[in-house]
Amino acid sequence: MNVEQARTNMIEQQLRPWGVLNQTILDILNNVPRERFVPPQWEKLAFAEVSIPIGHEQVMMTPGIEARMLQALAIKPQDLCLEIGTGTGFITACMAQLGREVDSIELYEDLSREAKRRLNYLSVRNVNLSVGDILQDWQKFQTPQYDVIAVTASMPRPLPELEQQLVIGGRMFAVIGARYPMQAWLITREAQDEFERQLLWETDLPPLVGFSKEATFEF
Template structure:
């Protein structure tokens, strides 16, 4: 296949993903759509799944983890209402795609993962894609210090119950996207921190995500 033909096929698949999956699921924020269009999703997908990079499926990663379906990523990004001056946190770097999309929207992104090989590979992909406003860390997200606060937090795995330690990562007016529950019933929620220190939750939609490693353990923060 000629390079020009391959590029055309990629762009057609990208346009179909945006139109038939993401916009069809009520993701209409222009900045979010632009980010999902600009970040080369095919570059972040494992080579063996490159042919389904734009399909409406979760794509398997190593260690039993998964890359979220495009429409879930779109809804997550839209719900967080990222502004160009925000600092965002990604819990679960995975392939690095969501981190790259957030980097298009925010001023700075911190992205953490428990698996060192995910962080290493994501770092290479981010460099190849010209992303330079991301800090990657190898760590268990449950060991994050609540002295580090963010305007937006995206959790890419599910938790059985909403753990307050994630809420404490939010600055005033900060937003947290998290999927709560156990298979087969899980719910995507948006938690908003208000200036007075109180938080509110809103139910977004039902979905199923891979459970977060160690999420059942109620370990304290490491300060």
Template sequence: MDIEKARFNMIEQQIRPWDVLDQEILDLLAVVKREQFVPPEHAALAFVDMEIPLPGGQRMLPPRVEARILQDLSVRKHENVLEIGTGSGYMAALLAQRARHVLSVEIRPELVTMARLNLARAGVGNVEVVEGNAAAGWDAAAPYDVICISGSLPVLPKSILAQLKVGGRIAAFVGTLPVMEARLVTRVSETEYQVTNLFETAVQPLDGAEQPSRFQF
């Protein structure tokens, strides 16, 4: 496989047509090597428009979804980011290129190990990966400028909203199948939040989050 041609095609044929037009983001996708964060057995899928299996039954989001979220969060160099759900570490690596520091929390030990190795190999030094369940937020370094949530939630918990600085943004996938929305939530004051629906999608539930009952009584 011609890796650079595959990367170019991913950016130009999948990502740009999905309204990812910020040239800095497009350039970043060429710098952070996605293939370094894909399990070796799925290396051929690194640039394909699909979710990629990870250990523990988890999955990497499609490249166009990652890029769109990165663009809409508009992370700035002085900002601190909380990522909930590290996965392979790829999204953390992208966020780290835009942020001062990224704290990424992952519930599965095997993914913590994988992400740390991937990030170290890629030379990313401003990401801290910790093991834990951050489905209700992570108090340790709150409040945050940006919160990026990698899996879907039935509703966005108030505990996560409370950990956002005024002016900060949250990217979250909210809802249950078959209706989910990627949302950008901006805290405009101590008591007010502005919600923008970005696009419809279907994303794996966040590992460790409380899910609604399947049964109705």
């Protein structure tokens, strides 16, 4: 596989036609080597618009979802970010280049360990990886502190506790739904008790582990 040609094709033939036009985001996706974050047996599909299995019935989001999520979150250099679901560490690396610091929590220790190895290899230092269950560990998040929250798995309903961790002006990406088609949302905290919710697109993602199956929620 011609890696650089495949990367260029991903950007020019997949991402731009889907409205990913922010040059900063395109530069990040050009510079962070996605192929190093893909399990070896799937390396030839590193730039294809497919959800790549990473174990534990979880997947690496498609390049299109990753790019549109990063564009919607509009991460600024001073932003403190939280990622729910480290996965392979690819989005962690992208957010680390865009923001000031990234806290990333992963349920599965082996995924977190492999993500740390990849991030260290690329000398990504402004990340803090932890292993835990976000649905059980709310005591770690006592006060609103995050400018950006990215949830990389779907949720059958909104999670108000998570939204409360946004500072005023903070943005959260979440995919809500229990079955296809699920809805990708950008949630912005406008004031202490005021949230703006913008529907972005329809998609499909495996669920955040720990949620019981519930009916699809509608805002």
